[in-house]
Amino acid sequence: MQFVQSLKYLGVFLVSAKYFMCTVDHVKVKFYRIFNCLYSRSKAANSELVTVELMKSYCLPIILYATEAVSLSATNIRVLDNCINRALYKIFGIGDTSCLLQMRMFLGLASIADLIEMRKNSFMNQLVNGNHAVVLRISCKNLFY
Numbered sequence: 750m751q752f753v754q755s756l757k758y759l760g761v762f763l764v765s766a767k768y769f770m771c772t773v774d775h776v777k778v779k780f781y782r783i784f785n786c787l788y789s790r791s792k793a794a795n796s797e798l799v800t801v802e803l804m805k806s807y808c809l810p811i812i813l814y815a816t817e818a819v820s821l822s823a824t825n826i827r828v829l830d831n832c833i834n835r836a837l838y839k840i841f842g843i844g845d846t847s848c849l850l851q852m853r854m855f856l857g858l859a860s861i862a863d864l865i866e867m868r869k870n871s872f873m874n875q876l877v878n879g880n881h882a883v884v885l886r887i888s889c890k891n892l893f894y
Contacts, residue, residue: 761815773825779811780832797840801856804836816865817872830861
């Protein structure tokens, strides 16, 4: 008898485990596939900033998809953060950690953990301030009773 190791539901891969877990391996593959395509096409522009802006607009949404709804482990967040670091290394040729952190600060690329936290806060604010507040109140009321 064979069992399923992972399940894809709404673009998120759930892993069979004792606790709720997700995998980001498919996200990492998609990120590198899109980044390598962008990087090879943007070489003709002779501008690293063009490549960074393309990466921010095309690759970051893939990394951040459904992160406000799913809690990722610290390991998964580090893997996704490493994708950004490897991309910057390829663009600028920087390998030093402190230089990468400064480059990310100057380019406006926050850490993945910070981006996820901002997305979660925005999601909750829209949920509370929008028409969905009634649903939120009902679900919270059901949790406490």
